[in-house]
Amino acid sequence: MPSMDESPPDPTAATVAENIxxxxxxxxxxxxxxxxxxxxxxxxxxxSALSRMERGLQRVTVSDLMALAVVLDVSPLGLLLPLGDDGAEAVDVTGGGTLPLHRAWSWAQGYEPLNPEGDPRTAAWEFRLYSLPPGLRHLPGNPYLTMEGDE
Incomplete structure (x- = not known):
């Protein structure tokens, strides 16, 4: 298993360790x-590997994360992102910088791009196209997935 002894964990790794x-x-x-x-x-x-993962001393592989989510009966996102009560709370996302918790979750759930470019409507639809299966790209009544003007 990869070790993280050489450097401190990145923000996402630290969150995963705490959430596990x-x-x-x-x-x-x-x-x-x-x-x-x-x-x-x-x-x-x-x-011993689990103990090291929880202390941020051993990397959690994608397979580890998925299996842990299954046996702990949580969403994989519930291990990847902070579970704060304040949506405006600033959180660090590896590669994405510091942003409000609600934006990090909205991005991770496939609702909105992290750094949209150009027309916001086009950016949102392109993000959904590559982030969600066809049946989940447009859900009537879901404020995150229904764009203004959609019928």
Whole structure:
């Protein structure tokens, strides 16, 4: 497994580490129990590796993240992004800079581009085209996915 001992974790890695610890604790599981659940799900991660992940000392792979989300019964986004109560709270997104929490979530959920260029309506539709499956690109009544003027 890749180690992060050489440098401090980036903002997203730090958030993932904290969210894994939080979700595990909320489920009342030890790192040993979580390791066993992951093994049962077909994705082996040792107890010591989980402990290192929670402390930000070991990188969490995409496969780790997905398996952890499954066994902890949370959305993968619930591990990737902060879960603050204040949507205006400033959060750091690796590669995206500092932005309000609600914008980070809106972008991650495929609702709006992080850095739109040109016409906002065109930018939003192009973002959805490459971010969402066809059936989710336009949901009537969803304020995030229904553009002004859509019928």
């Amino acid at each position: 610890r939080r979700a595990r604790a909320r489920r009342g599981k030890s790192t040993y129990e979580l390791s066993a659940l992951l093994t049962e799900a077909g994705h082996t991660v040792s107890q």
